[in-house]
Amino acid sequence: MAASAGPEIERLIGLLAKLPGLGQRSARRSALALLKRRDQLLIPLAEAMAEAAAKVKTCNVCGALDTRDPCAICSDPTRDASLICVVEEAGGLWAMERASAFRGRYHVLGGLLSAIDGVGPEALRVSGLVERAASLDVAEVVLALPATVDGQTTAHYLTDRLAAADVVVTSLARGVPVGGELDWLDDGTIAQALRARR
Secondary structure (H helix, E strand, C coil), rough: CCCCCCCCHHHHHHHCCCCCCCHHHHHHHHHHHHHHHHHHHHHHHHHHHHHHHHEEEEEECCCEEECCCHHHHHHCCCCCEEEEEEECCCHHHHHHHHCCCEEEEEEEECCCCCCCEECCCHCCCCCHHHHCCCCCCEEEEEEEEECCHHHHHHHHHHHHHHHHHEEEEEEEECCCCCCCCCCCCCHHHHHHHHCCCC
16 A cells, blocks of 8 residues: 555555455555545445444354344244255355245355365354254255355265254256356356256
């Protein structure tokens, strides 16, 4: 950063650069945009962040982020309590809700198993999932985890842990996306799509 920028600006850029998808250059551009539009962007953003920091909490039942505990989904009596969809983080829950195709409840793991990163089962919300799945109400657990090595490792581990719970454990289908063209897909996606054909 140029010596002409004050420590407040440097701190803002440094914090923005820690956000996913933003490097130093993007953070610098974002900081400049915020500062140039102080009344329209910076001040409302600062207020929204302060309010979120004060009010948003983690649901003790499913691990979702909400302003109440239990969250709106866990408190909704119209949701199907016999279905639990397991996602890595709250972003996965938000994506599922955007699709409006799932009317059950959720369980946010808080990450994935990763030997390289030293993330074991104790670092995730696995025990809570096993307890919830063992309840009489739950009939199916849907694993909506990424199609990565860590995602698949986590899915296998969860399937083993849920074996004694007398629930059906399923995974999201994988394969050709809607609008996808075969010549743009990788070999693994094509192979998975063939195996999951119907």
